[in-house]
Amino acid sequence: MRTKKWTVKSKIWGRNATARPPLTGPARRGPRRRGPRLQVSPASISKAVGYLEAQELVRRERDPRSRAERYVIDDDVWYQAMVASARANALLADTARQSARTLGPATPAGVRLENMGQFLTRVGEDLVRSAEHWREVYAAPRTGEHG
Template identity: 45%
Template sequence: MPGGRLTQQERQRIAAGLAGRLSYAQIARQLARPTSTISREIARNGGPGAYQPQRAHRATAIRARRGTPVPPPADGSAGGVIDDEMIEVAVRSGLPRLTARVHIDLLLSEDGRRTAAELTRRLKVSPASVSVAVNSLVENGYVRRERDPERRRDIYVVDDAAWYNSVVISSRQTLEAARSALAGAEAAGLDTPVGRRLARGGAFLERIILDTLESADRWRPLLSEPG
């Protein structure tokens, strides 16, 4: 596996990989580099949405001449190695970027717990922004709230039950859509093109979601197995 600094050609391949929506791990495999190298390179040079290989190469050369150290990972997290890629996956799945950052920061914290003040300080965003992100995560079952009675503040928690809760909440929302389609099919008439289309789609979604809920219940004990 090659060592040393990334070459300009490698940076161009990183940019091509990002344009092709490859994961950091896939890009790393193409270059025979550690995923952590790719993650740090992209995070240090504008992130996946603004990465430019020529600019990154020049910036690295300038840092090398100045002897500028790489900032260490923020205290209290699992480090910067996997954070960025997990955030990008969450964003591609539909989460707003700040909501994804809050969720991943909680997931990677030692005990899965943060206060609003800690999230604000760590992510360098406003308290209002953290509040919006956390409310969305709580509403969708990714996070739960606990109250600290002594300090009169909320604590946001990610625990094993959150995985189950998020699946159930999302499934129930989709089940509502499926049953709305079935009701629409009845209203339109099952002998009409619209009615048949809605009936087929609603039945498909309903069956898939009921299977998902059954599977979530069946495999829920995995979440309580000792680690």
């Protein structure tokens, strides 16, 4: 089943990173109109978009004139994805620390879980800081190379 999800997602995003994602462009299409073009069912597209929504890579909007949905990819989607990843890591870090307290700080598993919690917290903080920095860099007018 996981392979099918990846296949549908790869068809929605395109086969390589330089290809323009089929979700963008002037022709806004819903799952019924995209399905035949991508050779997948509308239900598969809806499920794949649901997965991408959960990752905060795309969002759905209702067309006010009809019942149709449009899929929107924001300009700062990669920033949003990094922040969502950091939030998920923060939840894992909290769970690891709670589990460490439950098992006890003197137990080998408690020590491992406490270390895991600290690691995920620090990496998450670094990730948000870095994402904010690069978001500002790429939002500024480009006069030369950034790196």
